[in-house]
Amino acid sequence: MIIDDEKDFLDIIAERIRAHGMNVCTASAVEDALNLVEEKSFDVVIMDFMMPGMNGFQTIKAIKGKKPGVQIILLTGYVPDDQRSEARALGVLDVIEKPPDLKDLIGKIRNIKTLKRAQRRKGSRKK
């Protein structure tokens, strides 16, 4: 899922990621995003840090509170070092500054998917 209040950005980046064979869900408001996190299962949430209604840290905590296993990538403008560290401490996997390198972003998503698949396999073997 991608969360960004910049609707034009949200639509086009979703279209480009979909073109790489991935299922993408979008939300332009934090409230909608949290409802989707509750309803569905995502490998990764890519989110802007500065969104109306809730600050970035609150949003990360809310997502992790609902689905602790979901991976989060911040895709945002400039984030100072102290805020990056705080975001990582809350479980954010990576921080990417806009404009993103799509190849790099797709690579990161694929890595997460591969890791999750391996974890699922490992889990089912244990059972």
Added chain:
Amino acid sequence: MRAKTETVAESGLLFFGKMTGSISHEINNVLAIINENAGLLEDLALLLDRGAIVDSQRMKKISQAVMKQVRRADTIVKNMNRLAHSVDESIKTIDLNDMLELLAALSERFASTRGVAVQPQRNQDPLKLRTSPFFLMNLLWLCLDFAMGAAGEDKIVELAPGKTAGGIQVFFKGLGDLAGAPLKPLRAELDKGLTDLTKAKVEVDVENRLMVVTVAEDINAD
């Protein structure tokens, strides 16, 4: 005790930093959208190279999206320029109508993050005043920042300029939550010297849910 000029300069730098930080965030968003559109064009060009049929309307849509962002960036940069040039002359004659519009534009991202809409009204006649443009804008920003936190249920803050015998005024209206808003930090910031420097008076009217800033028409007049 530190000199008032020192604390006013600090306040001014904080204001400038906050505004340019927000502007750079906006420009980043514009660049990100242009970047994705350019990437999409590249994807479509690859498809064309492979012999696929690409809808010309799709290409037109991309071109329009880029032009829209260029217009947006042009407005952002113009506003940034106006802010930058507000320090060219320490005292200058300005029209308050224009300053309120600029302030509202510069504050848009902060307002949207807080779920507030800032609506500047224009006085029918120009409201000329001789003032320190940068520090007056700094003072009005602090008041607006406070006002956004005190906005009522409809989350609309109106900036209404006017003129009285006492000077030129700005009314911050729609402050439904004024009674609960912490006024002390705002007073502390303003008392660092901004009100003295701009010859401004800030009054809060809880009953009528508004705040009024009255500014001298001529900062040099006694």
